[in-house]
Amino acid sequence: MKQFRLAFIWAALMLIVSSIPNFKVPGVDKIFGIDKLAHLSEYFILAFLVFSGETGYQSLIHRRWKELGILRSSNKYSVPIKLCIILCFAAIDELHQHFIPGRTVEWADFAANSIGCICGLVILPKTL
Numbered sequence: 001m002k003q004f005r006l007a008f009i010w011a012a013l014m015l016i017v018s019s020i021p022n023f024k025v026p027g028v029d030k031i032f033g034i035d036k037l038a039h040l041s042e043y044f045i046l047a048f049l050v051f052s053g054e055t056g057y058q059s060l061i062h063r064r065w066k067e068l069g070i071l072r073s074s075n076k077y078s079v080p081i082k083l084c085i086i087l088c089f090a091a092i093d094e095l096h097q098h099f100i101p102g103r104t105v106e107w108a109d110f111a112a113n114s115i116g117c118i119c120g121l122v123i124l125p126k127t128l
Helices: 002-018 034-053 060-068 078-099 107-123
Strands: none
Touching: 002 034, 002 078, 034 078, 034 107, 078 107
């Protein structure tokens, strides 16, 4: 799991920032789309870190599933599973903002998160 250390640190930072009540960057709300670009960028980085973390390694879960016979080929399910985990994290991150004062749940933000995640995956074709 040490190969995913940067991804875990980045995800923790994302949760910390999204947990700050009434968090607004001055002047950002005046620039159309900059908020969505920020969401896209943070999940692009997360996906990039998750998918690049496997380069030269097999994740612990992946090895265990292979031992149990759930996986037969080396990377057949690795990418879809990681993609689902990141998208679930994006949904949970967005939903938890409902409980933070001054923050709102926006499905457009989740869409931007998802697009960023998929872009991060596309940039790393060698992990497929």
